[in-house]
Amino acid sequence: MDTALKLKKLLSELESLKPDTFGKDFLLTWEQDFDTLKSVMLIAESLQCLHRLRKPFKIFDSGLAISIFRDNSTRTRFSFASAVNALGLGLSELDEIKSQIAHGETVRETANMISFLTEVIGIRDDMYPGEGHTYMLEVANAVTDGYREAVLAQRPAIVNLQCDLDHPTQSLSDLLKLKDYFGSWEALKGKKLAMSWAYSPSYGKPLSVPQGVINLMTRLGMEVCLAYPDSYDLLPETISRAKTFAQESGGSFSIVHDMKEAFAMADVVYPKSWAPMAVMQERTKLLKAKNTIGLKDLEQHCLAENARHKDWECTEDMMRLTRNGNALYEHCLPADISGVSCAQGEVAGSVFDRYRLHTYQEAGFKPFVIAAMIFASKVQNPLSTIKGFI
């Protein structure tokens, strides 16, 4: 479709929504009503159209965006950098090691100290169950207080760049790819998505991607099937929430312990490794206790446990089980590709290669999703502001 025409359609759809985003943070998709989610995604697609039309969409004359990465990142780091640059902000990373934070200052203090001219704070904190989201709330509350007490002239929006519970910039990108691939949100109703654990020679991968996916796709009437070997559980509340969402949307949510069962007749497969919740919790304890030997033992134990499930690989045989043998393959990247990034991993080289382009497009939504989250929080009337950029 012609980009200008597509943009026009997106804006007309945006017109009918009543989102609740102005002045709000984006921390968890399940806290947002569906109009809000749709609105953020429509803004994201609109900004992508503006970019393709080479039309700038700066909403700030100046101001800082600050990122706090408590875990490694390439995609999200550059997506955030791109998004805030396009909106007119300068980027500063808070490196907690370089700073004086070691001195023992409080989160409340740091949050205010970095925010005097700051419009956005993006945070990745995904390694420790029970911590990442809590930390984001602490920062959010601190700047709310600072703004109310006139320490800050503006309240920075907080954007979740992956926490222990959710990875909303990823799951919304995943969903936008599905919308693009199948044509519309309506087309997703009844489609089967297999969110499946897959083998990886590494360990300790966060739970937020599968949790984010099952807690978002169930809201669209999809048939979401979560698959994992016994003991690779996700957080219980994400499971019960997925059930509720499925019920409300007229979709379904099921759990199986067999990759083949999950892949059978699937329209979309998302094979991705994660660590069992119990392991993540144990690991957090050991890390805090600086128990190096315990950590080594845990890693050995987990890698051995992982290795028992090497058959959980998205092979060509596995793909043949899906609808017409050509389900869409999704991944948050980087994937552990057998014969490419490891001897054996989450996905066969030939499968990944066939869907490589699709995964790149999936990732390509992320800068615009992040920009849209900021846009929705900072602009009183997104629709008319976007129209002004055309």
Next chain:
Amino acid sequence: MDTALKLKKLLSELESLKPDTFGKDFLLTWEQDFDTLKSVMLIAESLQCLHRLRKPFKIFDSGLAISIFRDNSTRTRFSFASAVNALGLGLSELDEIKSQIAHGETVRETANMISFLTEVIGIRDDMYPGEGHTYMLEVANAVTDGYREAVLAQRPAIVNLQCDLDHPTQSLSDLLKLKDYFGSWEALKGKKLAMSWAYSPSYGKPLSVPQGVINLMTRLGMEVCLAYPDSYDLLPETISRAKTFAQESGGSFSIVHDMKEAFAMADVVYPKSWAPMAVMQERTKLLKAKNTIGLKDLEQHCLAENARHKDWECTEDMMRLTRNGNALYEHCLPADISGVSCAQGEVAGSVFDRYRLHTYQEAGFKPFVIAAMIFASKVQNPLSTIKGFI
């Protein structure tokens, strides 16, 4: 007061001053005449008003600001990042480890090599007595030469982000907080400020904060009382300068070795740890000699020495000694708060908490003080330029 009205008053006060700032660096407050200091502070307050009114104050279309941090920093790092962004510059940090500087090139060379399109260089170098200020002068002279010899098309302004002698962006922020709290500069005359050493479980904190405070507040006719346990001396020249300033301004300057005496009837208290000058000098020697054992010994010795003065804590009892028991508490942050960031430290948790907001506002002046220093150095007529932004 209404922000627009406040701005108007600030600008009318600015009109009467004859500062000498254009094309100059800001390295030490005591090198600047009083009109210049006042002018920089009035510009800082004006820029803060513009920010609150959501009026941008970019003075550059493009250009770099470079920061050189030879010691950790959060507040100053982000204040500098915010300030230069608001003025329209891009920020690059010179990381002396990542660069080729290890090869042994001279300061003169590096200073020119990073300055071809650079408008500002901000430097923190506060750890070694006799070095930080000297280094800043070297950089300043290098770019003066480079500009004179047409290597550089513009001469970058040098901003002191804390040296061994002074911490001007901090002390001017401290002073702006006092002006705001007591209502005017005139109101500060005769007010007693206790700049007091306080116990900290860490060691090696620089001297520049207390030195900066006693060499600035004495210029406003304040009764400045410096308190510290025997042997925690500051640099002698900062002591004699404080005496002279006090005499000239009609205030006073005294030294006591008892925190209680300092706090008695004080209007402002600034309890803050620092290392004895002699220790800092010894430490510098050992660091240069890479004498690891000597450094460990010195640290042990100093921590033990510090621990003899645990009663130098800003407790509720101590605060009751001040005027009406409610002197203003100032601190450059982060403070060592008993029961929060350490078991016992500079200030009791309850005292800090009562003044927390004030310390945040104190810190909140810093981005605007830095911006004002650059503004004053780079803009020929600050008054009319600010008026143009309204």
Next chain:
Amino acid sequence: MDTALKLKKLLSELESLKPDTFGKDFLLTWEQDFDTLKSVMLIAESLQCLHRLRKPFKIFDSGLAISIFRDNSTRTRFSFASAVNALGLGLSELDEIKSQIAHGETVRETANMISFLTEVIGIRDDMYPGEGHTYMLEVANAVTDGYREAVLAQRPAIVNLQCDLDHPTQSLSDLLKLKDYFGSWEALKGKKLAMSWAYSPSYGKPLSVPQGVINLMTRLGMEVCLAYPDSYDLLPETISRAKTFAQESGGSFSIVHDMKEAFAMADVVYPKSWAPMAVMQERTKLLKAKNTIGLKDLEQHCLAENARHKDWECTEDMMRLTRNGNALYEHCLPADISGVSCAQGEVAGSVFDRYRLHTYQEAGFKPFVIAAMIFASKVQNPLSTIKGFI
């Protein structure tokens, strides 16, 4: 000459050229036809004039420039930062350690993941013979694919910030200094340039500077004499290419193994250390094999070998051999200066000091050369765009 007048002359010269730069990368000078090289240099000089006239030359409203430094850098790092800032881009550095690249993802993937809103990627990868240029081609091909496949809405231009083969931003800066010094490109015809190895107490310096110099200056009809102690060979293809270029341009290219012979009657001298190609190749093997002992041995062996050639120093005596005893001294900086950055090195302190300013001016072209490479690749009609900035 008056800057405005100089700019006018540059633009009139630019008018007559038919460069082939739009949409192209700048990786190796010898891949570019002479009109293209001249065009990039004229644009560089024009942008420098604009900067001196305080006229901004932003060609982007927003967008990222990404730098990938696989080796240390000060000059080039800040030149790149300055250039992209002046053109209107935000800078993000890809730190391969901080990112998730350790996970084993492919260059193709990373290149696309960082490029969704990226206009330029600058790369330094100079340590391993056979690798740096290859890596740049991989990145270039990846983003070409991504653009063709509509993963990217724009194709980022790739700029070589030093590879194993060439250092084009350096050699073009060297050449611009020669043009400025001798008055015109025509004036360089017949001038003798001695590109000579020189002693350094360090080891492992890349070959790209001498290779870049002999493969560029031979295209201007210069008499290029390459001098080095036996065994300090450059890559064979760079030697044969230099011969061909010299033949085509009516200049000459010779190799000698005696610094004095090279300096005799030279108009320009470029004394600079490098490691023998064979050593660089051996070092690469050992690094890949993580053979720490082998690396230590190689370093010892090479430093000993280097030390046999301490007489390869650009001393006052050596300079007296040059034309009128006052050849122009060039260097990419930082130089190993005897008595300054090392006990004995590439150049005597008194010689360096006499030419210090010239080397700074030489380096001063680099930000504009980088900006010109981007400008030439991204702007359809550089001439009229520059005229629009005046």
